[in-house]
Amino acid sequence: xxxxxxxxxxxxxxxxxxxxxxxxxxxxxxxxxxxxxxxxxxxxxxxxxxxxxxxxxxxxxxxxxxxxxxxxxxxxxxxxxxxxxxxxxxxxxxxxxxxxxxxxxxxxxxxxxxxxxxxxxxxxxxxxxxxxxxxxxxxxxxxxxxxxxxxxx
Amino acid sequence: xxxxxxxxxxxxxxxxxxxxxxxxxxxxxxxxxxxxxxxxxxxxxxxxxxxxxxxxxxxxxxxxxxxxxxxxxxxxxxxxxxxxxxxxxxxxxxxxxxxxxxxxxxxxxxxxxxxxxxxxxxxxxxxxxxxxxxxxxxxxxxxxxxxxxxxxxxxxxxxxxxxxxxxxxxxxxxxxxxxxxxxxxxxxxxxxxxxxxxxxxxxxxxxxxxxxxxxxxxxxxxxxxxxxxxxxxxxxxxxxxxxxxxxxxxxxxxxxxxxx
Numbered sequence: 001x002x003x004x005x006x007x008x009x010x011x012x013x014x015x016x017x018x019x020x021x022x023x024x025x026x027x028x029x030x031x032x033x034x035x036x037x038x039x040x041x042x043x044x045x046x047x048x049x050x051x052x053x054x055x056x057x058x059x060x061x062x063x064x065x066x067x068x069x070x071x072x073x074x075x076x077x078x079x080x081x082x083x084x085x086x087x088x089x090x091x092x093x094x095x096x097x098x099x100x101x102x103x104x105x106x107x108x109x110x111x112x113x114x115x116x117x118x119x120x121x122x123x124x125x126x127x128x129x130x131x132x133x134x135x136x137x138x139x140x141x142x143x144x145x146x147x148x149x150x151x152x153x
Numbered sequence: 154x155x156x157x158x159x160x161x162x163x164x165x166x167x168x169x170x171x172x173x174x175x176x177x178x179x180x181x182x183x184x185x186x187x188x189x190x191x192x193x194x195x196x197x198x199x200x201x202x203x204x205x206x207x208x209x210x211x212x213x214x215x216x217x218x219x220x221x222x223x224x225x226x227x228x229x230x231x232x233x234x235x236x237x238x239x240x241x242x243x244x245x246x247x248x249x250x251x252x253x254x255x256x257x258x259x260x261x262x263x264x265x266x267x268x269x270x271x272x273x274x275x276x277x278x279x280x281x282x283x284x285x286x287x288x289x290x291x292x293x294x295x296x297x298x299x300x301x302x303x304x305x306x307x308x309x310x311x312x313x314x315x316x317x318x319x320x321x322x323x324x325x326x327x328x329x330x331x332x333x334x335x336x337x338x339x340x341x342x343x344x345x346x347x348x349x350x351x352x353x354x355x356x357x358x359x360x361x362x363x364x365x366x367x368x369x370x371x372x373x374x375x376x377x378x379x380x381x382x383x384x385x386x387x388x389x390x391x392x393x394x395x396x397x398x399x400x401x402x403x404x405x406x407x408x409x410x411x412x413x
Contacts, residue, residue: 003194010197013205017309020316024351028244028319030342055346 038088050135100133204306219321240341243322252315257361261394265369272373273383303366311358
């Protein structure tokens, strides 16, 4: 009898552990079947990526449609070559769309915003975006501002 | 001359202790149980005393640590007007660092010290040698179930600690300090990745479990068979266990962050 009780307690302990793991997976990390979505990859070159990191979000109209897969330096052009994973169900991004590195709020993280173009051809696996806007670097902005204000004198 | 000699002696002794501990671990791992159900019985008893009985201290401290994190995070983040980020702060600190480390420290104090004292007393009262006389292998009968129970229990306790901590923090931040619940959870879910944050926390807990329970059973097995010796061995278990947890945590964190 005592042994049964012991086994029951241990069983409950293990179940509690799995329940906690499920809680962490679903509620805390927001894990769902969609995390391993089918994706297709596209590339873009930026003059300056600022603080963009891997796994940063790509969004159209504020809705997440993909994420940054990798960032490497293009040694020939001295530009940042960014590869994006775009969810396969968003297959209608025009080829002349513009990718801009934006900041979420004043101090928030960097993400990539997509402005939709007018072309009727859509991006596919391995496609490349040519219209890119670099991250806004605060120092450049300030120096530009100072330069302009001294010119005015 | 004397001091150099004593330094050499200390070095030789500690290297020998490492060697004995390594052989001891191999012995424990290589002894296969005779019958599966008998081994399971022993294991379940140990999981009960090591894991289930540690549950209360883990849940209570997880709750309070989560609540304190929520309160502290709120007061600091409110200065920058981004108090919604409390959820993110709470989940990442708990999952990556506090969950595994605090659980392992509490485990070393609560369960591992008891393991050392128990095995040490068995040795002092010559139960271990009488087991051997009866043809029962003490490694298989006494040490292995305790060691494996520690390996199983610490990751489970760590997961429970993190989950309870998040609940406690949510209670303070959302129910008490009136942060918007939706942004609390969505910011948390955006920044926490299951495959890195949650799984890395469990891997950490498992590594700490190996270190602390290994130290605990080894110190118990090696202790001087006197009441003073048992006391010293128990102290050593807690001190060495805690230090090895903190040192391992640094190494594991460095390895997991990577990219250097």
